[in-house]
Amino acid sequence: GFKGNAYYYPWSSYNYAAKKGTQNTKLYTQSSYLNGGYVGSGKVITSGHTADYTVPNVIAYDITATNLSYSNSGLCETAQCSGNWGFHMTGYIIPPTTGNYTISLGYVDDLGILNLGAGKFLSGNCCGNFDITGDISGTNTVQSIWSSSGPTGTNQITAYLYAGVSYPVEVFHVNRGALGAITLTYKDPSGVVSSNFGGIVYHYNDLD
Incomplete structure (x- = not known):
């Protein structure tokens, strides 16, 4: 599966007495x-520290996951809900079968970026070629921002991949506050669609 880090996304401003923040849009x-x-x-943010809720920080290092899709609907319904977070997950796609694979961001709230075979893989600069206009340059293969009518930008890619070959892949996601979600799936050459990347994406520990 994927391996990476989770990050705290800051408020634009925060009233500590009222325990309410303004979303950083x-x-x-x-x-x-x-x-x-x-x-x-x-x-890493710890429970005992004095937090500045207006600056980015780390929630956790070295998390692993086979399924990156989630929705906090029903758990985070207010404008002041602490849904401010993001993640940067990396791995290697090693296809079991040669053929066309389609990777899709079916839904994203608020930002999703995916690089496949990216030159910036595993670097601190995951998203340097991101362009809010929807144009893609360099290595940002898939990028999308939430809108009321659905994902904007490019939210799907189809690539012909060879069985047994390692293809670097990374996913970057941010929810700026309140409701958040991302739906990440792939379709294999036989047409089967899955959100579980456990049998196709591996990280270093898996390959040892």
Whole structure:
């Protein structure tokens, strides 16, 4: 499966007395944030520390997952809900069968970026070629931002992959607050669609 880190996405401003924040609706598309700024100080947030809720930080390192799709609907219904987070997950696609594979971001709230065979794989700058206009340059193969009518930009790619060959892949996602979701699936050469990447994506520990 995938392996990576989870990050805290900051409020634009925060009232500590009222315990309410204002969503930061701009930071997550800015190059300074996407080019590694999402890591913040690099220190993990702990329950006993005094937090500055207006700066990025780390929630957890070295998390693993085979399914990156989720929705917090029903758990996070208010505008002040602490759904401010994101993740950067990496791995290697090693197809069991040669043929066309389609990877899709069926839904994203608020930002999803996927690189396949990317030159920036495993670097701090996961998203340097992201363009909010929907244009794709360089290595950002799939990128999409939430809109009321559905995902914008390019949210699907089909690639001919060879069985047994390792293809670097990374997924970057941000929910800027309140409701959040992402739906990531792949369709194999036989036409089967799945959100479980356990039998096709591996990380270093899997390959040892």
